[in-house]
Amino acid sequence: LGEGGIPIVKSEVETGPMWLKARDTLNCICDMAEAEDVVFTLENLNLLDHPGCPFGSTAAVLALVSSINRPQLRINLDLYHTQIGEGDIVRWCEKCLPFIGEVQVADNPGRCEPGTGEMNWPNIARALFDMGYRGPVGLEAFAQNDPEAALVAFRRAFTL
Structure with missing residues (x-):
């Protein structure tokens, strides 16, 4: 990716050779x-913020990581990107669960802290906990106003 997270070489569709090259590269990694x-x-992205990004969806990243199926490669499940690209956050968490290495959080719209947008973070946090996820959850967001208040909102959303 180049400036602003935009692909240097854009591709609207992943071809068979691209899938094979991605798998070979990820196996080497x-x-x-x-x-x-x-x-x-491997982080999922969305095509609204990253137009032309190959493998720019939760579905594509899950397909790649699960096809490799090695413990050295996991999904950095960015729920902001999933919300924009696919929606249906809890079901995507369930589908990705065996391969999640980290969950990233930012509300939509605006990519700010939990509670500033449309996403029901306490419900999402409860669902992740109930399905057995105990890994890291990171806040990758802009503070809407006060950075300390953004951290408090994050902790509140993910404290069960």
Whole structure:
């Protein structure tokens, strides 16, 4: 990705060769991760904010990561991007659950802290907990006003 998260080479459709190259590349990354005893995550994006981004959906990232199916590669499930690209957040969390390495949070619209947009964060947090997710949840958002208040809102949304 280049300036502003826009793809340098845009592609509206992923071709078969692109899928094969992505799988080969991610398998090489997994080999390196295994040698270093680390885990990499692949973030889902959305095509509204990142037009022309290949594999720019939750569905595509899940398909890639699950087809590789190695513990060194997980999904950085960005719920802001999922909301814009696909919606149906809780069902996507369920589908991605076995492959989630991290969940990222920002409200929509505006990409600000929980409680500033349309997303029901306490419901999403409860659903993640109920389905057994215990991994990291990160706030990747802009503070609507006060950064400290944004952190408080994040903690409040994810404290059960």
